[in-house]
Amino acid sequence: MKYVIIGGDAAGMSAAMQIYRQDENAEIITLEAGEVYSYAQCGLPYILGGEVEDSANLIARDVDTFREKYGIDARVNHEVTGVNVDTKEVTGVHTGTGKPFQVTYDKLLIASGGRPILPDWPGRELEGVHTLKTIPDAETIKADLANVNHVTVVGGGYIGLEVAENCIHAGKKVTLVQRGDQLAGIFDPDMAAYIAEEAEANGIELLLEENIQHLSGKSRVEAVHTDRRVIDTDAVIAGVGLRPNTEMVSKCGLFRHGNGALQVNRYMETNVPDIYAAGDCATQFHRIKEIDDYLPLGTHANKQGRVAGLNMAGSVKSFKGVTGTSILRFFSLTLGKTGISETEAADMRFPYRSEALTTSSHAGYFPGNSKLHIKVTYCPDTGIILGGQLIGGDGTDKRLDVLATALFHRMTVTDFEDLDLSYAPPYNKVWDPLQQVIRRAK
Structure with a gap:
């Protein structure tokens, strides 16, 4: 089986590695427009500030590793310009020499990512x-x-x-x-x-x-x-946004999201047989909104790439969707969000209520406290939690992940109150701040 992957970063190489592990007879060709494979894009801003001293530290596996250790035909400077779904052929140009190239495939993954606007x-x-x-x-x-x-x-x-x-x-x-x-x-x-x-x-x-x-x-x-x-x-x-790199397949009859991202099902299949898509060029199913959304994050790209590779190689694995969880350090603050906000709930005409609380990160008498601002949105009819926003210092990330887990499993405010969360004065209060704000929703 001949597998061709457009894109050599998170989604593309996650898929390539799964194919390598699942199909011992696989011929895997990856086509990367640049020269760097499998790097941590989320670490790039920290190069500017000097916290990450060397950009080489962001590279998980270099191109030679994929070639020599895993036998993947990992090509660089190969910019794809078109796909013929009838002949199953990918065409493009080598950006260094200007020479055209063409590659046939049995199965194709489009993991071409996005580009900044x-x-x-x-x-x-x-x-x-x-x-x-x-x-x-x-x-x-x-x-x-x-x-x-x-x-x-x-x-x-x-x-x-x-x-x-x-x-x-x-x-x-x-x-x-x-x-x-x-x-x-x-x-x-x-x-x-x-x-x-x-x-x-x-x-x-x-x-x-x-x-x-x-x-x-x-x-x-x-x-x-x-x-x-x-x-x-x-x-x-x-830094005004990202646009999916999907122009090369604009004439292939692939279903696309309003912004150009490729529409995929839970197995990362497009509507054209033997063509898959994953990562920043594809949609992600949002479990709270219950629609295909576009949330280009590295976590999603790696998971979607893994699912795509498994399915391409003959296994059956579904992508369970996202809750829209994201986090950011901004000076002394941690900014976290999961699910939908009050604004989004109103725009989508969801029935909703919100509760907010400003409190401390752990026991008030214990040194090192920091402020924690929490807002939780929920459905008043069912009690199902719809989303949360957290801004604060220590412990913000931990609470964001707890809330994201609750959203993934469609927990209600009553369910959440009953969670057995850890407590010791340096880390928490007897009632976790999340439970404190959610108790107000009852």
């Missing part, structure tokens, strides 16, 4: 304007930061916040421009207010409800022009 601003071609998605991107930005004093970060989502924090750690002055009226749009406005406070407390100039009009400079960017002001700057880093 760079809005069509006049002046975006100027030197010093960046996006962050790959190791070469991170290395270019880090080298550029050595020669600049002021950075304008555009976008207040997770990437924008991580980049802004790390530019501050690198000793730069930072202005963050967000066209919406809050940071971190996945949070409700009352919770996002804590994030804005943390940004300003750490020296970030925060400009909300401003739109970039254009960038200016001679050969290098020198100013960002919004609809309200001109920002003198030395560099611009855009």
Whole structure:
């Protein structure tokens, strides 16, 4: 059996390894447009701030390992430009030589990921304007930061916040421009207010409800022009979203999500026989919303890739879906969210109620306490928990994972109150803060 995989990162190589383990006669060809395989994209912002000193530390397995240890035909600089579903042929071009290539397949996995959006601003071609998605991107930005004093970060989502924090750690002055009226749009406005406070407390100039009009400079960017002001700057880093890399299969008849992501079933199959998709180029079933969603995270990519590889090799494994769990460190705060927010529940016309609480992370008399802000949304008719948002210090991550587990199993507020959670004064209260806020829902 000949397996061809488009993409050499999380989803693609998770699938390749499963095929390697399941089918001893497999011929596996992976086609990567860049030169780096299997790296931790989530670690890239920390290259900028110096917490991760060497980008090589982000590489889980290099291309030679896949070739020499596992016998995978791992190709680099192979950019796929088309797929013929009738002849089962993948075509493309070698980005180094410019020579075209073609590969036939028995089964094909599209794990081509996504690319960062760079809005069509006049002046975006100027030197010093960046996006962050790959190791070469991170290395270019880090080298550029050595020669600049002021950075304008555009976008207040997770990437924008991580980049802004790390530019501050690198000793730069930072202005963050967000066209919406809050940071971190996945949070409700009352919770996002804590994030804005943390940004300003750490020296970030925060400009909300401003739109970039254009960038200016001679050969290098020198100013960002919004609809309200001109920002003198030395560099611009855009973190405004991700677009699925699916143009190469736009004429294949594959069902696609509204943003271009490939629609897959629970076995990672597309609607075209023998073609699978996984990772940032594919949809993920959201267990709370009960719809196919687009949540491009490394955790999802690795799980979907594993499921795709198993099914391609003849096993039967289903992807159980996601609850939308994500976490971020932002200076002294941990920002966590799982399920749906109050805003999302209202937009989807779910019946909902929310309870919020600000408390301490553990026993009040014990040293080292930090504030913990919690908001839980639930269905008043069934008591089923719909989502939660947590912002605080120590213990925020632990509680986020407990809540995500509860959501995965569709627990009610009554079920949650009965959980036997750990307690000792350095770690918790007799009633865990999550249980405290959920008790208010009864």
